[in-house]
Amino acid sequence: SQQGEEDPQALSIQEGENATMNCSYKTSINNLQWYRQNSGRGLVHLILIRSNEREKHSGRLRVTLDTSKKSSSLLITASRAADTASYFCATEPNTGNQFYFGTGTSLTVIP
Amino acid sequence: GAGVSQSPSNKVTEKGKDVELRCDPISGHTALYWYRQSLGQGLEFLIYFQGNSAPDKSGLPSDRFSAERTGGSVSTLTIQRTQQEDSAVYLCASSFVMGPTEAFFGQGTRLTVV
Numbered sequence: 002s003q004q005g006e007e008d009p010q011a012l013s014i015q016e017g018e019n020a021t022m023n024c025s026y027k028t029s030i031n032n033l034q035w036y037r038q039n040s041g042r043g044l045v046h047l048i049l050i051r052s053n054e055r056e057k058h059s060g061r062l063r064v065t066l067d068t069s070k071k072s073s074s075l076l077i078t079a080s081r082a083a084d085t086a087s088y089f090c091a092t093e094p095n096t097g098n099q100f101y102f103g104t105g106t107s108l109t110v111i112p
Numbered sequence: 113g114a115g116v117s118q119s120p121s122n123k124v125t126e127k128g129k130d131v132e133l134r135c136d137p138i139s140g141h142t143a144l145y146w147y148r149q150s151l152g153q154g155l156e157f158l159i160y161f162q163g164n165s166a167p168d169k170s171g172l173p174s175d176r177f178s179a180e181r182t183g184g185s186v187s188t189l190t191i192q193r194t195q196q197e198d199s200a201v202y203l204c205a206s207s208f209v210m211g212p213t214e215a216f217f218g219q220g221t222r223l224t225v226v
Contacts, residue, residue, distance in 0.1 A: 089155065
């Protein structure tokens, strides 16, 4: 399977704390993306990092990519209750344009 | 519409019946993807359409599943002789193909086979 894996599977933190989620994947990629899903419905794109980038920021989000380890991390700083959701990484292999999603991390931010 | 539209939003069907799920991608997006998500699980890739190229059907779980995309736009995912294990949320996404790009998702169809 080309599916990636996130860890932890579930994470519960207090509002204001930082949340870190990790993603590991198996194949060489063109880029890696992080998505957020609320209530088991549609996913919303958060951030994209290309294979030649090592770190990217967007607002309270910070993404790192280590292609030698085939891993990425998503850091959400100063978390809010509204950040409660499931977070998925998606990889675009360099053999095609499909997106393969990881298993997801369920984040709960306690007010 | 401005986003990816899926219909129906919910579908309850009896085991053994056929179902059709529809996806209207964003206008101009040449790539279209179908995924399946079981309760509390990740997204399972099903099928990928890109322009006029032959679709990548490598994720379809059995020959009961098929999909088509007419005129490079609307797509229909058909599940024949539904089984209880087919119960899941079926998500459609579309994107541009040129360059690194994000996928835009519909809200999904929740299929329940009873």
